[in-house]
Amino acid sequence: MRKWLLIFVLWLPLVAVAGEAKPLAQDPVLEQRMISLSEDLRCLVCQNESLAGSRADLAQDLRQEIREQMRAGKSDEEVIAYLTQRYGDFVLYKPPVKPLTWLLWFGPFALLIGAIGGLYAYIKRRGNRLADESLSEEEKKRVATLLGSNGNES
Amino acid sequence: MIPELGHFALILALLLALTQSILPLAGAARNAPAWMAVARPAAQAQFLFVAIAFGCLAYSFLVNDFSVLNVAQHSFSRLPPIYRFTATWGSHEGSLLLWTFILALWTLAVTLFSRHLPDDMVARVIGVMGLVSCGFLLFMLTTSNPFIRLLPAALDGSDLNPMLQDPGMVVHPPILYMGYVGFSIAFAFAIAALISGKLDASWARWSRPWTTAAWVFMTLGIMMGSWWAYYELGWGGWWFWDPTENASLMPWLVGTALIHSLAVTEKRGSFKAWTVFLAIAAFSLSLLGTFLVRSGVLSSVHSFATDPARGLFILGFLAVVIGGSLLLFAFRASQVGLGGRFALVSRESFLMANNILLLTATASVLLGTLYPLFLDALGLGKISVGAPYFNAVFVPLVTPLLFLIGIGPLARWKQANVPELARRLKWGFAASVVVALLLPLTLGAWKPMVSLGYLLALWIVITVAIGVQARLRTGAGWSANFYGMHLAHFGVAVTVIGITMVSAYETERNVRMNEGDTATLQGYTFLFKGTKNLDGPNYKAARGTLEVSRDGKPVTILYPEKRTYSASGMPFTESAIDYGLTRDLYAALGEPLDGGAWSVRLFHKPFVVWIWIGAVLMALGGLLAITDRRYRIASRKKGTEA
Amino acid sequence: MKRFLIPLAIFLVLVGFLGVGLRLDPHEVPSPLIGKLAPDFNLPLLSDASRHFSPAEMRGKVWLLNVWASWCTSCRQEHETLLELARRGVVPIYGMDYKDQPADAQGVLNQAGNPYVETVMDIDGRVGINFGVYGVPETYVIDKSGMIRYKLTGPLTPENLEGKILPLLKELQK
Numbered sequence: 001m002r003k004w005l006l007i008f009v010l011w012l013p014l015v016a017v018a019g020e021a022k023p024l025a026q027d028p029v030l031e032q033r034m035i036s037l038s039e040d041l042r043c044l045v046c047q048n049e050s051l052a053g054s055r056a057d058l059a060q061d062l063r064q065e066i067r068e069q070m071r072a073g074k075s076d077e078e079v080i081a082y083l084t085q086r087y088g089d090f091v092l093y094k095p096p097v098k099p100l101t102w103l104l105w106f107g108p109f110a111l112l113i114g115a116i117g118g119l120y121a122y123i124k125r126r127g128n129r130l131a132d133e134s135l136s137e138e139e140k141k142r143v144a145t146l147l148g149s150n151g152n153e154s
Numbered sequence: 155m156i157p158e159l160g161h162f163a164l165i166l167a168l169l170l171a172l173t174q175s176i177l178p179l180a181g182a183a184r185n186a187p188a189w190m191a192v193a194r195p196a197a198q199a200q201f202l203f204v205a206i207a208f209g210c211l212a213y214s215f216l217v218n219d220f221s222v223l224n225v226a227q228h229s230f231s232r233l234p235p236i237y238r239f240t241a242t243w244g245s246h247e248g249s250l251l252l253w254t255f256i257l258a259l260w261t262l263a264v265t266l267f268s269r270h271l272p273d274d275m276v277a278r279v280i281g282v283m284g285l286v287s288c289g290f291l292l293f294m295l296t297t298s299n300p301f302i303r304l305l306p307a308a309l310d311g312s313d314l315n316p317m318l319q320d321p322g323m324v325v326h327p328p329i330l331y332m333g334y335v336g337f338s339i340a341f342a343f344a345i346a347a348l349i350s351g352k353l354d355a356s357w358a359r360w361s362r363p364w365t366t367a368a369w370v371f372m373t374l375g376i377m378m379g380s381w382w383a384y385y386e387l388g389w390g391g392w393w394f395w396d397p398t399e400n401a402s403l404m405p406w407l408v409g410t411a412l413i414h415s416l417a418v419t420e421k422r423g424s425f426k427a428w429t430v431f432l433a434i435a436a437f438s439l440s441l442l443g444t445f446l447v448r449s450g451v452l453s454s455v456h457s458f459a460t461d462p463a464r465g466l467f468i469l470g471f472l473a474v475v476i477g478g479s480l481l482l483f484a485f486r487a488s489q490v491g492l493g494g495r496f497a498l499v500s501r502e503s504f505l506m507a508n509n510i511l512l513l514t515a516t517a518s519v520l521l522g523t524l525y526p527l528f529l530d531a532l533g534l535g536k537i538s539v540g541a542p543y544f545n546a547v548f549v550p551l552v553t554p555l556l557f558l559i560g561i562g563p564l565a566r567w568k569q570a571n572v573p574e575l576a577r578r579l580k581w582g583f584a585a586s587v588v589v590a591l592l593l594p595l596t597l598g599a600w601k602p603m604v605s606l607g608y609l610l611a612l613w614i615v616i617t618v619a620i621g622v623q624a625r626l627r628t629g630a631g632w633s634a635n636f637y638g639m640h641l642a643h644f645g646v647a648v649t650v651i652g653i654t655m656v657s658a659y660e661t662e663r664n665v666r667m668n669e670g671d672t673a674t675l676q677g678y679t680f681l682f683k684g685t686k687n688l689d690g691p692n693y694k695a696a697r698g699t700l701e702v703s704r705d706g707k708p709v710t711i712l713y714p715e716k717r718t719y720s721a722s723g724m725p726f727t728e729s730a731i732d733y734g735l736t737r738d739l740y741a742a743l744g745e746p747l748d749g750g751a752w753s754v755r756l757f758h759k760p761f762v763v764w765i766w767i768g769a770v771l772m773a774l775g776g777l778l779a780i781t782d783r784r785y786r787i788a789s790r791k792k793g794t795e796a
Numbered sequence: 797m798k799r800f801l802i803p804l805a806i807f808l809v810l811v812g813f814l815g816v817g818l819r820l821d822p823h824e825v826p827s828p829l830i831g832k833l834a835p836d837f838n839l840p841l842l843s844d845a846s847r848h849f850s851p852a853e854m855r856g857k858v859w860l861l862n863v864w865a866s867w868c869t870s871c872r873q874e875h876e877t878l879l880e881l882a883r884r885g886v887v888p889i890y891g892m893d894y895k896d897q898p899a900d901a902q903g904v905l906n907q908a909g910n911p912y913v914e915t916v917m918d919i920d921g922r923v924g925i926n927f928g929v930y931g932v933p934e935t936y937v938i939d940k941s942g943m944i945r946y947k948l949t950g951p952l953t954p955e956n957l958e959g960k961i962l963p964l965l966k967e968l969q970k
Binding site for chain 2 (some may be wrong): 019021022023031042050088094095100103104107115116119120123124
């Protein structure tokens with residue numbers, strides 16, 4: 001116990017002299033909201049980075065713009081509308097759901113359901129086909145006789 | 155001299171590849187043993203010359219021969235020797251040469267480990283691989299020659315992209331290529347089977363170890379790419395759904411479906427046409443990936459510098475190889491035969507469900523990656539498809555798949571005993587549900603996705619234990635295949651836990667730090683001791699020091715750096731990571747601020763290494779499965795007969 | 797069996813798309829402002845900071861707005877073409893100096909020539925954002941009613957001038 005107290009006391013001056021690091025952002029809560037939104041937005045300059053991570057000038061300008069809009073009370077949808085009015089849907093990493101993108105959003109699930117249905121039908125049909133191809137009663141009797149007579153050898 | 159030697163070696167390799175394909179394939183068709191026998195020596199000679207070419211290029215890089223254009227564009231005299239070597243494949247031309255070298259290497263392996271196969275099959279397999287080699291060699295010699303000279307020679311090079319100056323560059327591309335290219339063997343076996351019309355359980359047994367080996371390399375390659383992105387890119391992401399990443403994920407998903415389908419074909423003789431199709435599809439996706447990255451049709455961090463002529467060549471090559479195989483498939487698949495009968499609920503149908511889910515997942519990744527291109531080509535505008543889409547679609551598709559891992563291995567072949575399955579699994583399921591619901595509460599907030607992740611992971615672990623225990627009880631003895639399968643499935647569970655934990659519980663702080671400032675994150679205290687300037691071999695850096703402690707006890711010291719590379723002037727962040735089994739501490743320097751302060755990003759990422767540990771376990775499982783006796787019996791038998 | 801032809805059919809469609817894709821540029825971002833009124837602004841002139849310019853002044857006339865900067869190397873590539881176009885007197889060209897310093901901008905114009913009727917200063921880039929500028933140089937064709945009819949991203953070249961812009965200008969100026 002005394003050891004911990006000693007260590008704590010020795011650390012105290014160090015902590016007291018130096019500061020607790022301040023968050024880089026002016027308003028961490030707003031910043032978090034801005035980052036969350038910009039993570040799903042595409043940087044137009046470094047097109048393989050999100051608006052949140054890109055260090056391009058335009059990205060910094062747009063992040064600042066988003067901060068100001070959020071501070072002014074705009075909702076996420078309004079901020080997104082602001083950007084798409086100027087840059088089009090290209091800036092959205094999450095494609096909007098509209099008739100042009102129905103195939104994109106619903107295609108995989110439609111494919112899944114179709115495939116499962118197809119598999120079900122296939123297994124049933126296959127079972128029937130193999131049943132037809134399997135031995136008739138006659139042939140089964142012949143097999144039994146043949147195997148029976150050779151049954152003593154291995 | 156050396157570059158010219160390399161160039162000449164490539165030309166010879168092309169001639170040998172032509173010989174390797176034309177004579178054996180014709181020989182198999184005409185049943186001419188002499189022609190078929192050309193396959194092995196031609197392939198081995200081709201390997202020799204491709205190796206010489208590769209060696210010549212590597213040599214040019216190592217000795218800083220800036221009269222070679224490729225070296226001048228992608229290297230630098232003060233680049234450390236290991237990176238001068240890896241720069242050999244740091245460009246479009248060089249990576250193609252690596253591709254060709256690895257293809258020749260796999261072909262060599264086939265020539266050495268195929269004594270037990272029928273001659274016409276060997277001839278066809280090696281012949282088909284030879285055709286692929288021809289394509290790549292021709293591509294290099296006509297549009298992408300790595301040995302072009304730059305005269306007068308440059309005084310120094312433009313440097314390798316700083317992001318590639320890293321140990322990851324040494325291993326990630328070669329291992330990934332081993333996977334991409336390895337699927338060409340399954341492809342060649344499939345084509346051989348279609349041409350000959352011989353497709354039976356022994357075909358599956360022969361092609362299975364090669365396919366699994368390629369899959370193992372692919373798994374490791376993707377895992378390394380993910381880990382490399384994590385520590386190199388400065389914000390600790392591990393998967394971005396970037397087109398090139400998707401290009402590697404797709405063949406992996408189909409490859410996974412293929413190894414499961416092969417299991418059925420080998421055991422029961424069923425799914426033959428489907429397995430052949432998957433083998434064609436897996437390699438086709440490898441080739442498609444090559445096209446997407448080098449043609450400029452998609453924008454990606456990985457893209458090589460592009461040129462329409464190159465894109466056109468690869469597209470033509472794709473059309474011929476894949477189109478030809480699919481045409482062959484269309485005509486011959488119906489003759490392949492049906493195989494055994496199975497019920498609606500059986501191990502076969504569970505594996506089929508596995509395949510459907512994997513293929514649908516692949517289709518969704520392909521759709522998402524190419525959709526912007528589709529719309530643009532039709533003049534319907536430009537959209538972007540990124541992580542939000544892929545996560546929304548991929549996760550629901552993979553969830554039932556993970557659930558099936560628990561049931562499939564325990565189901566009987568031909569007809570599953572549903573009541574018995576239910577009896578064996580109900581307690582495991584109940585336990586998984588209870589723990590999954592309760593565990594997040596101990597970590598703080600309850601999040602439904604976290605519970606789902608735990609449920610699936612626990613379910614897999616419990617069912618693996620049930621399977622292993624059942625086998626031990628029967629006293630059936632060692633089976634590499636059996637234990638390999640369970641090890642790989644267990645690896646999946648480990649990865650799921652890693653993904654679940656880091657996605658739900660990672661925390662970050664973005665702070666401004668002066669010397670002597672501290673920041674706390676998740677109980678850890680980070681004390682910033684300022685930065686020191688230092689000189690690296692080809693860069694200048696500001697190295698920060700962060701002393702990390704917890705409850706007053708020192709934990710580690712992190713040294714994040716901000717580098718500026720001499721040749722290009724490019725600034726670069728080198729993050730510092732303290733790895734741990736239960737958490738990673740991740741620090742990156744941002745920008746220098748006024749007054750000597752720095753912006754610093756600190757991350758606490760719980761269980762993130764489990765993502766990659768799980769992948770390694772998957773690969774080990776696959777490796778174990780390959781060592782199974784059944785793949786060696788045939789050769790032993792032949793040996794004793796001879 | 798016909799169903800075995802399905803993979804081939806799907807593949808051929810894919811190849812078709814990829815072939816078309818080779819001729820497209822995945823980096824180019826089309827503007828959603830085409831066919832819409834040019835965003836209004838009131839920016840100071842480079843030549844005289846006390847005077848301002850706004851698009852409303854150009855109603856009834858067809859004109860070009862060229863976004864450029866002194867730090868932009870591609871802008872130098874198009875400078876000759878712009879000068880040539882200005883000399884031909886086909887259409888008035890206004891420049892918008894984006895995120896730049898007046899002294900640097902003036903320096904470039906003094907040295908390389910001035911094709912612009914006037915240049916406005918968009919120092920903080922706000923107006924640029926309203927126009928959807930993402931990479932200089934960019935050129936907008938604006939018609940008599942103030943609508944943006946065409947946007948060119950990248951340097952103006954004789955090819956796209958003759959091929960796209962001049963025919964469009966002829967149409968609009970009728």
